[in-house]
Amino acid sequence: MPSEDFQQATLELFEQDRVGVVEWSFDFALNGAEIDVWSGQILERFSDKNALLGHGVNLSPLSARFSERQEKWLAHARSEFELRKYVHASEHFGFSEAGPIAHGAPLAVPMTPESLRRGQEMLKRYADAVQCPVGLENLAFAFCMEDVKRQGEFIDQLISSVDGFLLLDAHNIYCQVENFGVSERELLVSYPLSKVREIHLSGGSWSFSETGARLAVRRDTHDDVVPQEVFNIATLALKLCPNIQYVILERLAYTMMEPEQQQGFREDFETIEEILELCYV
Secondary structure (H helix, E strand, O other): OOOHHHHHHHHHHHHOOOOOOEEEOHHHHHHOOOOOHHHHHHHHHHHHOOOEEEEOOOOOOOOOOOOHHHHHHHHHHHHHHHHOOOOOEEEEOOEOOEOOEOOOOOEOOOOOHHHHHHHHHHHHHHHHHHOOOEEEEOOOOOOOHHHHHHHHHHHHHHHHOOOOEEEEEHHHHHHHHHHHOOOHHHHHOOOOHHHEEEEEEOOOEEEEOOOOOOOEEEEOOOOOOOOHHHHHHHHHHHHHOOOOOEEEEOOOOOOOOOHHHHHHHHHHHHHHHHHHHHHHO
16 A cells, blocks of 8 residues: 555545545564555544454464564554554465565465464464454465365364454455366355455466466466456355455555556456445445
């Protein structure tokens, strides 16, 4: 959010009071970055309206060891959630810290009793730090079909330990549909849909194989408009999930530098408005 292109793309949406909720990646400031005045005002406004969601990126909830870096991350989260009023807090399923590596895209874990125990312990630490409901977002990446089939059940076991929720990312579902050849409905119903409280929509990209083993892999890179397939998945999810409260459109900073890209973001927003009206009005 704190980038000039994001402000240019969204300013009229905020001015027209069409945005009902904002999600903030609150660990943004841990790398030394500062929040600009405009973004700070947005955060305060939606905090006051009880319409601010917290989304963590770098906790790495399923790492094998509880590190000093994670302890500092949780301390920052505690301070942030005391500073502003958040409705809930989420993080990504998987791990991004191991050994000397502290940051990166989250990866799938072996779905063993030990992984479950460590993940449940971390979620309890997370819930204690933020003092609000916590949840996990489904992961786009998988090493094998078994990861795809079991992720929903494993996430359910994790979040049940804290009476938590599932953040269902429609583009991540799309990635697995494309990369593993499963059906949208089959994949969706493998998740605890009654626990879905929030949905993400975004675009992504294709990475083409250098070895020729396969043509391409779909990745959740948040750097393009939302594909029609993702809108279709989100529409199906809205019908299958009885307790959804929030729908978030994601876009990476500095990926909308051209006016046409900013207009594309607004058109995605308008499509989501139309889908919500179709499903709920």
